[in-house]
Amino acid sequence: MPAQIANMIAAGEVVGRPASVVKELTENALDAGATKVTVVVTDAGRTLIQVIDNGCGMDAEDAQLCFERHATSKIAEAEDLEQIMTFGFRGEALASIAAVAEVTLKTRRAEAETGTQVTIGNFGATEVSECSAPVGTSIAVRNLFYNTPARRKFLKSDNVELKHIIEEFTHVALTRPDVAFTLTHNGRDVFVLKAAKSLKYRIQDLLGAGVTGELVDIDVQTSLVRVSGFVGRPESARKTLGNQFFFVNGRYFRSPYFHKAVMNAYAEMVPEGVTPSYFLYLTVDPHSIDVNISPTKTEIKFEEDSVIFQTLFACVRETLGRNSFGASIDFDTEGAVEMPQISRSFSEYKSGGIAPSHDFDPDYNPFDQAQSSDYVPDFGPSTAGEGAGSAGQGYGHGIARSENYGALFEERTLALGKSIVVGGRFIATPVASGVMLVHIRRALVRILYEKTLRALQAESPVSQTALFPVEVQVGAAYVPLFEENSDLLSRMGFDIAPFSADTIVVNAVPEGYGADEMSVRGTVADLLQVLSDGGHNVLPEMMQSATARKFAEIGAARYSEIKTPAEATRLLDDLFACSSADLTPSGKRITCIVPIEDLEKRF
Ligand SMILES: Nc1ncnc2c1ncn2[C@@H]1O[C@H](COP(=O)(O)OP(=O)(O)OP(=O)(O)O)[C@@H](O)[C@H]1O
Ligand SMILES: [Mg+2]
Numbered sequence: 154m155p156a157q158i159a160n161m162i163a164a165g166e167v168v169g170r171p172a173s174v175v176k177e178l179t180e181n182a183l184d185a186g187a188t189k190v191t192v193v194v195t196d197a198g199r200t201l202i203q204v205i206d207n208g209c210g211m212d213a214e215d216a217q218l219c220f221e222r223h224a225t226s227k228i229a230e231a232e233d234l235e236q237i238m239t240f241g242f243r244g245e246a247l248a249s250i251a252a253v254a255e256v257t258l259k260t261r262r263a264e265a266e267t268g269t270q271v272t273i274g275n276f277g278a279t280e281v282s283e284c285s286a287p288v289g290t291s292i293a294v295r296n297l298f299y300n301t302p303a304r305r306k307f308l309k310s311d312n313v314e315l316k317h318i319i320e321e322f323t324h325v326a327l328t329r330p331d332v333a334f335t336l337t338h339n340g341r342d343v344f345v346l347k348a349a350k351s352l353k354y355r356i357q358d359l360l361g362a363g364v365t366g367e368l369v370d371i372d373v374q375t376s377l378v379r380v381s382g383f384v385g386r387p388e389s390a391r392k393t394l395g396n397q398f399f400f401v402n403g404r405y406f407r408s409p410y411f412h413k414a415v416m417n418a419y420a421e422m423v424p425e426g427v428t429p430s431y432f433l434y435l436t437v438d439p440h441s442i443d444v445n446i447s448p449t450k451t452e453i454k455f456e457e458d459s460v461i462f463q464t465l466f467a468c469v470r471e472t473l474g475r476n477s478f479g480a481s482i483d484f485d486t487e488g489a490v491e492m493p494q495i496s497r498s499f500s501e502y503k504s505g506g507i508a509p510s511h512d513f514d515p516d517y518n519p520f521d522q523a524q525s526s527d528y529v530p531d532f533g534p535s536t537a538g539e540g541a542g543s544a545g546q547g548y549g550h551g552i553a554r555s556e557n558y559g560a561l562f563e564e565r566t567l568a569l570g571k572s573i574v575v576g577g578r579f580i581a582t583p584v585a586s587g588v589m590l591v592h593i594r595r596a597l598v599r600i601l602y603e604k605t606l607r608a609l610q611a612e613s614p615v616s617q618t619a620l621f622p623v624e625v626q627v628g629a630a631y632v633p634l635f636e637e638n639s640d641l642l643s644r645m646g647f648d649i650a651p652f653s654a655d656t657i658v659v660n661a662v663p664e665g666y667g668a669d670e671m672s673v674r675g676t677v678a679d680l681l682q683v684l685s686d687g688g689h690n691v692l693p694e695m696m697q698s699a700t701a702r703k704f705a706e707i708g709a710a711r712y713s714e715i716k717t718p719a720e721a722t723r724l725l726d727d728l729f730a731c732s733s734a735d736l737t738p739s740g741k742r743i744t745c746i747v748p749i750e751d752l753e754k755r756f
Contacts, residue, residue: 166448167249170308171198172317173449174250174294179325179334180240181247182206184227185290188348189333192322196339197314198297199305207289210262216269217281220256222248236439240404243445247292251277253304254297260290276300316630319343323359324405327398327432330355341654343629352382356432361626363674364396364430371433373468378437378461380468384415385430387422387473396430402439406453414462418469431469435461572721577714580721587748591725594709595743600727602705602738608644609701617646617661623673627681629655634684645704647680666708679707702738 168174175192182190185208195201211219218224225244227233233242250256251273261268268286273279298305308314315338322344326334330349337343349355357365367389372381385396397415399406411433419429443454455461572582580591627635635642635649635657642649646663659673666676715724728734728743735744 167245168253170317171202171297171314172321174198174202174297175204175318176321176325177246177250178202178204178292179322182208182290183325183329183332184239184241185209187289187332191335194318194336194338197311198318199308201293201295202297203291203293205289205291210289211260211269212262212265213269216258216260216271219247220251220271220273237444238439250294253301254299255295257293258290259284259286261286261288263288312633319630324398326359327355328400328403328405343654352432356383360396360628363626368430369472371468371472375464377457378435378464380433380435380465382432382434384433384469384472387419387429390423390427390429397428398432399435400433401435401437401442401453404444405451407451410458411462411465414465415469418466418473422473433465572718572725574716574718574721577716580725582725584746587746587752589744589746591728591744592742593715593724595737595741596724596728597709598705598737599731599734599743601708602701603731605645605701605704608646616664617648618664618666618668619661620659620668620673623659623670624652624656625659625674625677626656627677631681632657634681638684641700663708676707705738
C-alpha cells in the first residue's frame with residue numbers, strides 16, 4: 154500500500170473535521186513552548202486553518218521530517234511513553250493533516266538566520282525553500298479533505314463546524330491561561346485572550362464575567378490525586394449545555410464516568426435535567442494514566458478510576474456544602490454580574506447552623522435537613538387520581554370537552570374571589586365538592602403554551618415589556634443563532650438584536666418575564682438552549698408545538714410570582730380559558746379536587 158494512502162487512512166482517525174486540525178496544531182504550538190498562539194480560520198476551516206506560534210521553531214531538517222509518520226521529537230524511549238508531559242507523542246498529527254490537505258509550513262529557530270518553508274501540495278508533492286520568517290512556526294492548512302470528497306461532504310454547516318472549532322480552542326485555552334491566544338474567523342475576531350494571571354481570568358475572558366460569578370473554587374489533595382478548579386453554584390445551574398470540562402495533567406479529556414460522579418454530588422441540589430458547570434483539573438502521577446487509547450487523546454484510562462470517582466464526588470459535594478451557606482468566595486467579581494449568594498431554599502436553612510463537614514464522607518449530605526423540612530405535599534397524579542373521586546374525574550378529561558362542564562363551571566364561579574395561594578406554589582379554592590388545588594407553575598406552563606402556540610401560528614402577537622437594553626455576551630458561536638431566529642423570537646415577544654461579534658442586546662421580553670438584568674440574563678441562557686437544540690429538521694408543526702412547549706417551560710419558571718388572591722383569580726381565569734386545563738402539554742396534572750369526604754377522613 155503506498156504511504157500516501159496509508160496516511161490518508163490514518164488521517165481519518167486523527168483528523169475528523171476542521172476542529173481536529175485546530176486541536177493538533179495548537180497543541181503542537183504549546184509543546185513548542187509558545188507564549189502566543191494565533192489561529193486564523195476561513196469558512197469554518199474548509200478553506201484555511203492557520204496556526205502561528207512564537208515557539209522554538211524547527212531547523213531545515215526537522216521542518217521536512219515533521220511530516221513523516223512517527224517523526225516526533227517528544228518521545229525517545231519506551232519509558233517516555235509512561236510519563237508523557239507533552240500533548241503530542243505519536244508523530245502522527247502532521248503526517249495525517251498533510252495527507253488530506255495542502256499544507257504550508259514556515260518556521261525558524263532563534264539561532265538560525267533564515268527560516269525554512271515547506272509546501273506539501275496536491276497528492277504529496279513537496280517543495281522546500283529557504284525563507285525569511287519570524288522565530289516560531291506558522292502552519293497553514295488549505296482545502297481540507299480536497300482529496301477525500303466523501304469526508305468533505307460529510308462536514309456540517311459552517312456554524313456547526315465553527316462551534317466545534319471554538320470548543321477545541323476553548324479546551325486548549327483552558328489548559329494554559331498563561332499563554333495568549335487569538336482566534337479569528339473570516340477576518341473577525343472571535344477570541345482575543347491575553348495571557349491571564351490565573352485560571353479565573355481566563356475563564357472570564359473566554360466565557361464571560363457572568364460565568365465566573367457563578368463559580369466557587371475547589372482545591373483538594375489526596376494521596377492519589379489533586380483536584381482543583383471551579384464548580385458552579387447549584388442555584389445558578391441552568392439548562393444550558395457546555396461549560397463542563399475535565400483536565401488531567403494539563404490535558405482536556407472527556408469522561409462520562411467522572412461526569413456522573415460530579416452530577417451525583419449535585420443530586421437534589423439542582424432540578425432534574427439541569428447540568429451545572431465545572432472546570433475540574435486533576436493532577437495524577439503520569440504513570441497512572443494511559444493517554445493513548447483514542448486517536449484524539451480525549452479518552453483517558455485511569456488506573457484507579459473508581460477511587461478518583463469517589464474522591465471527585467466527595468470533594469465536589471463538600472465544596473458545595475461549604476459554599477452554599479453564604480461563605481464568600483475568593484473570586485474577583487470586578488465587572489461581573491452580581492449573583493445572589495444564596496438561593497431562597499438554601500437561605501431558609503442558613504439559620505439552622507448546619508456545620509459544614511470537611512471530611513470525605515461520600516454519604517455526607519449537607520442538605521438532608523433542608524430536604525426534609527422543605528417537604529411540600531404532592532398532589533400528583535397518583536394521589537389525586539385515586540383520592541379525588543368523581544369530582545376530580547371531571548377535570549381529567551379537559552374542561553372544555555368535559556360532560557361535567559356545566560357543574561364545574563358553576564363550581565368555578567362559586568370560587569371566584571375566594572382563592573388563596575398556598576406556599577407560593579398552589580392555589581386552593583373551595584368548590585362545592587371539596588377543595589380545588591391548582592399547581593401554579595404547571596398552570597402557567599399550560600397558559601403560556603397556548604399563548605405561544607397562537608403567537609407562532611401568527612394568530613395573535615404577544616405583548617412585550619420594553620427594557621433598558623441589556624447586553625449579554627453569549628459568545629461568537631451563538632450570536633448567529635439569535636440572528637437566524639429573529640423572526641421567531643419577535644413573534645414570541647422578544648426584541649433581541651446582535652450587538653457585536655459575541656454579544657447580543659435584549660430590548661424587550663414577553664410580558665410577564667422578569668425585566669431586571671439578572672432575569673434577562675437567565676432568559677437568554679434558556680433561549681440559547683432552546684435555539685441550539687435545533688429542531689430545524691422536524692416538521693414545522695412539530696417544531697411549533699415543541700418550541701411552544703419549551704418556551705412555556707422557560708416562561709413559567711421566569712414568570713413573576715403569583716402571590717395575591719387577585720393574581721390567583723386571574724391565573725385561574727386564564728387557565729380555564731385554555732383548551733385543556735387539567736394537564737400540561739407534557740402530561741403533568743395541573744388541577745385536582747380534594748373531595749369533602751377526604752377532608753372528613755382527616756378528623
Ligand atoms: N509548532 C511547532 N513548533 C515546533 N515544532 C513542531 C511544531 N509542530 C510540530 N513540530 C515538530 O514536529 C513533530 C511532529 O508533530 P506531530 O504533531 O505530527 O507529532 P507529535 O506532536 O510529536 O505527536 P502527535 O501525533 O501525538 O501530535 C513534533 O514532534 C515536533 O518536533
Ligand atoms: Mg502533535
